[in-house]
Amino acid sequence: MANLRKINKRIKGVENTRQITKSMKMVAAAKLRRTQEAFAAQQAFAGRCETLLAEVCADLQELQNPLLQPREESRRVCYVLLLGNRGLCGTYNHALLRYAQELARQDSRESFFVVCGRWGKELLPGAGIAVERSVAVSDTPAAQEAGELAAYLRELYQSGQADEVQMVYQHYRSVLQQQPTHKRLLPLTLAREGSARERYLFEPDRESLLEKLLQLYLNNTVHALLLEARTGEHSARMTAMTAATDNTEELLAELRLELNHARQTAITTEISEIVGGAEALRRDGAERF
């Protein structure tokens, strides 16, 4: 009986865990859909912005914009680490952290980190990550959050605190696959095509337009990367929670089988005891007569 109670208690515990993992999976799926929609929505803007920039920058030699000019000597690099907001998403955060450590170790330049995401605040100092600043980023990053981060990174670059800004994040390949990677944010790299001067009238002038377009492009690039990172995080959590829910199902099936065995054993023992008792009574009665 004690064994039966123990198994029943365990089944209840596993059922509760299944309920939690199932709910987390559903929450992650809803957040994933939101970030995917936001990512798709910014793509029209990004495409148009890139086309216009390429046309405005067609004769780049003439244009002197600090955001486009690589420094002659790059001595200090800022890594922007886009971690998740929470754990329970498989190896998403750990893999990215290892990648960032390796990246900083292999870079001979002085480096420091700007961390976006709430995960692992206690882990980072021990992992050899020199955190300059932590930035809170919501589960579905808005353009305003991206704008604030972009302004801060631009300030770091323009004031000379960083000669280069690199974004370190999980590249989203599919719901099941994310790949740790890094991409240079500043100085900006642009694709160039054809000459635009004959086609467009520039109001007020080309340099002011370039400045405005670069600001829009920088904000949008940061926004797109934040959304991509969050999409990966929600995908990883959804996958991890699906696996956890499947595991609880398996465990429940095993526990129910164990419970039935235990119950059967208990019934068999009880019947044997009754039969044994009846037999003893019968023998006792026969001896008396």
Added chain:
Amino acid sequence: MARLFHFCVLSSEKTIFEGEVSSVNLPTPFGSVGILARHAPMLCAVEKGLVRCTGEDGRQLRILVGDGVASMAEDGLTLLTADGRLSDPEEE
């Protein structure tokens, strides 16, 4: 009837407006600039303010926009802005 052209207002988060219009007035650092169909190709800085346009049914539309850049090309007028929304007439 006034000639129509395609007008699209995009922000990093969404398409704020997309449709056929007959005229658009943009707030720029050097004053309001009016755009009609067949305007010469142009790239124009836009500052925070109110974009007024006339839709195909003759209705006046107002869109609040942030800093941005407008591009007039063969495929119409596109305004890239930091943020924006359709304006409620009661706000004015």
